[in-house]
Amino acid sequence: MHCKPNNLGIIERKEREKAEMRRRIVDAAVQMIVEEGYEKVSIRNIADKIEYSPATIYLYYKDKDELLYDVQSQAFATLAEEFREKINAEDPFKRLEQLAIAYLEFSRQHPELYDLMFIIKAPMNTLVEKEKWENGDPSYDALHGLMQECIEKKVVKFKDATIATLSVWGFAHGLISLHLRGRCTKVSRVPEEEVPRVIATAIDEYLEMIKA
Amino acid sequence: MHCKPNNLGIIERKEREKAEMRRRIVDAAVQMIVEEGYEKVSIRNIADKIEYSPATIYLYYKDKDELLYDVQSQAFATLAEEFREKINAEDPFKRLEQLAIAYLEFSRQHPELYDLMFIIKAPMNTLVEKEKWENGDPSYDALHGLMQECIEKKVVKFKDATIATLSVWGFAHGLISLHLRGRCTKVSRVPEEEVPRVIATAIDEYLEMIKA
DNA sequence: AAATATACTGAACAGTGTTTATTTTCCAAA
DNA sequence: TTTGGAAAATAAACACTGTTCAGTATATTT
Known part of the structure; x- marks a missing residue:
């Protein structure tokens, strides 16, 4: 014994x-x-x-996908930390702007991590067994909670928090991923070096547009 | 001789x-x-x-990437054809709605082709030599021309055609690609089978929002 | 110290994109 | 029609990839 x-x-x-x-x-x-x-x-x-x-x-x-799932988890942890550091305004809409900037900045400082987090298929394959994608939760919840607050305080035009969350996320992700995967460059006559500015402007305009 | x-x-x-x-x-x-x-x-x-x-x-x-570039070209040809068939309204804003629906529908009927056209890296590698991405031109021009017309006739809030084009494209692509790469599923409490409807609604709302 | 359980690895399997030396096929001139 | 040479097709190999399994070394328990 x-x-x-x-x-x-x-x-x-x-x-x-x-x-x-x-x-x-x-x-x-x-x-x-x-x-x-x-x-x-x-x-x-x-x-x-x-x-x-x-x-x-x-x-x-058990396989590479499972490994990448943990790598993705780590990447999300650093994104969540960026959020914690850079989102501190009182006004919820100001916080939304801070979040957008932090998100965009993260994609530029860690493009390969961004890829793994939001574009690459591999880490998501483990979810067949895992049932739930926990990695993105803290970051997603940060945005979702913020949108909910914005809706309650009527500072945005949205009615539904889920649609609002997916819209804001989708808008930023769309521009970022098109750029990351080379679809902005060489299409249209926008010079490559100006694309980042165009993206930032588009996000600015979008936030202005959803403002109530 | x-x-x-x-x-x-x-x-x-x-x-x-x-x-x-x-x-x-x-x-x-x-x-x-x-x-x-x-x-x-x-x-x-x-x-x-x-x-x-x-x-x-x-x-x-010369390599697989070059082959995939031609495959991508073929895929863009079918998208352009869909556009030609489904965009026929007189009102430019109505045409924009038709374009958005056609784009969304294409992504659902040919998800693997959509992936190759807008997400996968491989076909874009040949552009280092090719200098210009011609594949997407007809489809991009269709949207760009349409946005220009919408701006001229003041039916949208945008001022700049390039930003307008990238915004609309980016918004749709963002939602579609997040869904295609499994980032919508299992995040938040939206059931998988409802995601397509949420995406369609988000695009509808967005178009309503950019309307002048 | 011997037996057992745990941790590790070398080698192999099946697949990938790609290259090179060799063979087959085709066409024009003798 | 046969022969010489160019063009097209290929078999085999190289250097990778993820993954598995039999066998070895290490650590723990008896």
């Missing part, structure tokens, strides 16, 4: 080590995405970086 | 055959995308379908 606490201690440590290994794997992947781009992230490259065999990664993640 | 016309005839025929082979390759790829999805499209699978060796494809396309 006296061995129980000992065993439990070891089990606990084992779980700690398991969690730490997963953290090492995810950290390596995040670093590779940021520094070398999403396309360079392969199981073998991650294994090289953390100095383990590729097969070892499969002891901690 | 009498051989010249003969040679030219053969050269002509060779060029016809070359063009036809490229058409066969692209057709096979289009069919595979539509029927089995983009991920099933590999050089080997295309080669199997047209009953040639994989290496043969490289006699007609």
Whole structure:
């Protein structure tokens, strides 16, 4: 009987080590995405970086998609932090503007992470088993709650919070992702270097338009 | 000397055959995308379908990206045709509504083609050499011209045609692509089967909002 | 110290895009 | 009609990818 606490201690440590290994794997992947781009992230490259065999990664993640799901989670954590830092106005509509700016800025400072969070299919494949997409929740809830407050205080034209949330998110994401995937460049006569300004202006105008 | 016309005839025929082979390759790829999805499209699978060796494809396309560029071109041709069929109102704003509906409907009837046209990176890689993205031009011009007319006749709130074009396009694309890449589902409490209706409503509301 | 459970890995499988040396096919001149 | 040379097609390989599995090394328990 006296061995129980000992065993439990070891089990606990084992779980700690398991969690730490997963953290090492995810950290390596995040670093590779940021520094070398999403396309360079392969199981073998991650294994090289953390100095383990590729097969070892499969002891901690059932497949690459599941790994990328955790990478995505980490990316969302940094976005949520940006939100926390940069959204601080009293006026809810002012907060909405701050959120839009923070979102746009994040997409520019971490384009590869933005890609993984909102465009790339892979991390979403795990949701067939997971049932719910928890990664985006804090950020989504931040916007949803804000839109709800804006509607209640009648500072926006929207009636329904869900439609408002998807509209604002969709508008920003549409412009950002078209740009990110090269669909703005070389279409129309807008010079490449001006596209970022056009996007920022479009978002500004949109926010002005939804103002009640 | 009498051989010249003969040679030219053969050269002509060779060029016809070359063009036809490229058409066969692209057709096979289009069919595979539509029927089995983009991920099933590999050089080997295309080669199997047209009953040639994989290496043969490289006699007609320098790489897969260039091939996909032609597939994308074909996809844009069908979108342009949809536009021609479905946009026929006199009132420019009514035409804008028709365009939005046609665009949304296209994304639903050919989601995999939509993906290749507006989301997937691969076909845009050839633009480093090609300098200009011609594929999307007719469709883009249709929207741009329409927005210009709407601005001139003061039926929309926009002042600048380029910003108007990117705004409308971006709004629709944002919602469509978020849905297509699984970011609408399982976020918030909107049931999956209602998302299409929410998107349609959001676009409706948006068009109402930009109306002058 | 021996037995057992855990952690790790080398090697392989099946797939991908792409290249090169070789073979087959075609056409024109001898 | 046969032959020489160009053009077209290919088999095989290379360097990758994600993933699996049999076997080895390490750690824990008996």
